């Protein structure tokens with residue numbers, strides 16, 4: 001747990017880190033308790049019992065003994081301890097804000113709302129998962145059809161009856177969203193919360209938001225959820241929206257600090273934005289290069305050097321497939337690749353006969369001209 005004060009502004013942020021294994025995603029989830037004229041919690045982490053059941057079973061993996069040995073209410077206790085160390089109780093909580101509708105950011109919300117009576121705010125574009133009584137079941141079952149079309153091998157343990165054995169169809173962790181966020185600007189909870197602004201940062205998910213804490217231009221902190229992370233590159237679900245978001249963040253001036261929902265703080269936000277631009281430019285270039293011959297998305301993902309850590313072509317890896325897919329998709333929007341074949345349900349793509357620089361020029365036109373809403377020519 002760490003505390004960050006914004007001197008002279010009457011604002012402080014307490015970071016509470018909850019357990020989540022890094023086998024499936026970015027690992028531990030950071031929650032942020034913001035003390036302004038209201039007490040706000042950003043994000044929730046995951047109910048401890050679901051870590052052992054839902055996540056390992058979804059990916060057909062054995063639960064490691066150290067995870068099996070966890071106290072069944074570890075995250076619930078960590079959260080309570082975090083409030084205590086900040087000198088607060090659950091009863092003080094006014095508002096739970098969700099940075100986006102992914103499982104590691106809202107599934108413990110039900111517990112928090114029951115304990116505190118806090119109201120919930122989230123962007124309307126992510127309410128289809130947050131407010132969905134079957135969201136845990138959907139988490140388990142969605143994506144498989146798409147995985148097949150990428151050419152990725154699926155694992156044997158994958159079948160829907162397992163999801164039913166886990167009783168996910170009755171695990172309802174949906175939240176009622178009391179304050180749907182539509183507009184950017186002041187965070188509103190009946191009345192505006194002073195010193196806290198909302199910024200829509202789509203791309204990682206449609207309704208991803210960041211909170212900006214502090215009004216002093218020289219001393220404001222960005223809480224970007226999963227939009228910026230320190231050690232890893234966040235996987236967008238929509239790369240065009242994500243690159244537009246990176247450009248928006250570049251134009252927003254300086255932040256003294258960004259406190260992401262996973263991993264360490266980012267001290268040099270501009271440098272991180274530049275790194276992420278270069279990362280996606282390079283990966284688009286590699287994708288275009290691999291597709292000189294007809295290639296499936298899995299062929300792209302398993303090309304030498306595509307990822308820092310090599311991806312085993314014989315092993316299911318949903319995140320690797322998704323990362324390659326969004327690069328193929330954006331190239332396709334810019335006319336840099338086209339789908340040339342579908343064989344045994346697997347889609348193949350072929351690059352245009354031009355330099356990558358020419359294609360990237362059109363990608364940048366799409367990013368900069370917000371009036372263009374390109375068709376995915378997938």
Ligand SMILES: [Zn+2]
Nearest residue numbers: 102104226261
């Ligand atoms: Zn996350």
